[in-house]
Amino acid sequence: MAITLPDLPYPKNALAPYISEQTLEFHHGKHHKAYVDNGNKLIAGTDLENLDLETIVRKSAGDPSKAGVFNNAAQVWNHTFYWQCMKPGGGGPPTGAIAQKIAADFGGYEKFVEELKNAGVTQFGSGWAWLVLNGGKLQIVKTANAGNPITDGMKPLLVVDVWEHAYYLDYQNRRPDYLATFVDKLINWDFVNSCLA
Ligand code: MN
Numbered sequence: 001m002a003i004t005l006p007d008l009p010y011p012k013n014a015l016a017p018y019i020s021e022q023t024l025e026f027h028h029g030k031h032h033k034a035y036v037d038n039g040n041k042l043i044a045g046t047d048l049e050n051l052d053l054e055t056i057v058r059k060s061a062g063d064p065s066k067a068g069v070f071n072n073a074a075q076v077w078n079h080t081f082y083w084q085c086m087k088p089g090g091g092g093p094p095t096g097a098i099a100q101k102i103a104a105d106f107g108g109y110e111k112f113v114e115e116l117k118n119a120g121v122t123q124f125g126s127g128w129a130w131l132v133l134n135g136g137k138l139q140i141v142k143t144a145n146a147g148n149p150i151t152d153g154m155k156p157l158l159v160v161d162v163w164e165h166a167y168y169l170d171y172q173n174r175r176p177d178y179l180a181t182f183v184d185k186l187i188n189w190d191f192v193n194s195c196l197a
Pocket of ligand 1: 027031079161163165166
């Protein structure tokens, strides 16, 4: 099986009260798992079957005949990345190399926060808000549905899931509150620094 469901990098109750155990049970145990199961069904017996996940995402992107494969494989990639972007006791201003890079490329942490929240709030319908490295510069981008910036040549450093299933049990329709909590309480800057390195 090329596509696997990784364990969460922390216990299911570790992000409470900001993201509840119930949300992680459904989000990881049902939604993420379904993308893994469906992706494996769709690649079985095809030329994608034995490739690594990132290659499957790249090869299926933009090919209408492989839309199902792309949607499921990219959602697996995105969720696996998203879990690592959070940690208990995370959030707040960054440290390390990313702090200097954010100051240089955004003109300050507050501007970065404003742009990330704005991307998340204005993504109409389901999708993702990302911090990426694009041509050596930090940039905030948003993608719809399963979209992933690697297919546009960008390097993801941080992502927040703005599909309703990511926050509805805890925040109902209040996506801006979920985004503010992600920024203030959850971001794993150590992971972001490791991606930047
Ligand atoms: Mn999700």
